[in-house]
Amino acid sequence: MDICRCEMDSIASTSTPSEHLSEHLTDGVPTSTIGYMSRCAVSQSGPLESTVWGNALHSTGQTFASAEEFRKILYKFSLAHNFRYKWTRNAPNALSTYCAVEGCPWQIKARAIRSTPIVRVTTFNNVHSHNAQDLITMAPMSKAKGIAAILEDEVRQDPDLTPPKIRSEVKRKYGMNVSYKQAWRAKEKTKMNIRGDVSHTYKLLPWLCNRLKDSNPGTIAEWTCDADLNFKQLFIAYGCSINGFLLGCRPIIAVDSSFLSGPYRGALYSATAFNADDEMYPLAFGILSSENYEDWLWFLQHLKGLIGSLKVTIISDRHNALLESVGEVFGSENHSHCFTHLKENFGKQATRKNMGGKKGKEDALRLLNAVAYARLEEDYDIAMANLASFSSHLSKWVEETGPEHWAMSKFPNKRWDKITSNLAESFNSWVRKERHHSVIDFVHEHRNKLGTLLHKHAEEMKNWKQPVGPNIEKKLLENISRSLSTVVYPYMSNKFLVKTGNADISVDLLARECTCQYWQMSGIPCEHACAAIRSMGDKVYSYVDECYLVSTQQRIYNDGLKPVNTHDMPSIDSDGNVQYNVDDCTLVSLDPPTTRRPAGRPRERRIESNHIKKRPLHCSLCLEEGHNRGTCKNPNPGAQR
Structure with missing residues (x-):
């Protein structure tokens, strides 16, 4: 050493x-x-980043925009010079503070200039009298409000900055140890400094809804509140999205909801469609207080209102509120349950313990896939018989979940080969960061992202080299590649027999039908149809459904989203009062929802349906169900493990 x-x-x-x-x-x-x-x-560390604020306070006569700005600068100055201060007066028009070390002459005073918020330094004695012990015991306090002042740039660049990351950054840059709670509070205060008080943003919703409808004709922007003017529900669908859906999108909509963060409990509802190239086409969204039946009914009724008499298929998970509300608004026969969610619930029934290990569970999931993806009734019956021979318990569970809502061969209407709500999950991922912002910021940011997305897809469409988009082209190429090993026998009236390794398949090009049902269900020629088309030397694009063609994509994106001017948006003062313009003075000023976010971290996923049964309790003494060892009243000592 x-x-x-x-x-x-x-x-x-x-x-x-x-x-x-x-x-x-x-x-x-x-x-x-x-x-x-x-x-x-x-290994000697360099100077802390706080040293750059060493001259933030330099002389009397120095002015600041407000008392709050002076407080921020003072805190940064104390970090740069490593001292703690105390206030003798801390008011908007008069501020006075001194060094916390007893006997130290350092002090600074500032006063407001007349009736303005600007403050001017009137006294500044920038001399310290500290010993070594003072530097240790009187180091700057790690206050959440002060940390928020130095985190503003970091949070602007990375809104997802986590408390652990904040703790490490503050330690590395400024040499301060902060707790997890301080880091979390500092981030919340920083977000408030950047975006304003979340509780005040609801007051601007009525004005913003009117402006959205004025800027984009045909837009639906509706909100509701309770008798005390507390916000309850919001539904927004832009006119260009509505027109694009009605003019070209397939009549299939994926709906879903996700949790919103922030001080008020709430949920983001979404309705998403497919464009001509199978890409996400946001149709509508809503911000509501919860995920109950009443809120889902209100959202779906507004969704039904914008599509009119058009018959659509709704894809969603099996949340209890959705099972009831979708059936009431669109009809239960038009409700397709997401197979991914059902498969997750099935996995909770087919555990490794019940199936005798990992391989047994994999076999059970494979049998369920065969049931779901079977396109013919005969194939469905065979798949169900195989599942029943594997496990009668699982086959009974499948029959009770309503296969007519998720199995391909059982669903009564055309759903374009879509059996999952992955599209809705894509929307949730698309607005993952925005879901953490206030309601007003979310509306603005969603609108900007939507406008950019519509423009992007419209520009990409100009580069299509074929009559269909790249995603549909890829599916056609795969089907054509699989058709190369087949043998085709032409019949009369454009009918063909296609011999495969397993069976003989009939194809009718005029009716656009194949006995495998893929062509009818998806609108894209299957491998058997491609084999028949190839034998005729015909153009395969002529047999693709119109919903996939470039002409349909042009109709979908014919009308773009128009920018919304907010330069004259009403302002909110520090007391939460809205300063309206003369023309807007009759608008309602909404208050935040009455419900607040409960304590603790929100759960990752919600409980989707009552089809999920809890595992019954088993007693380890008497081996009976319904109770545990601690409540057993008839223990059998011989059964102890």
């Missing part, structure tokens, strides 16, 4: 580490010691 300390002192005062290493080598110092010394020398 003596050698290392001397090495550090000499390096700091005279020469570079490399020069001293060469000197010690000639003096016969062991190599291991030299390596240790070099590591000690280079």
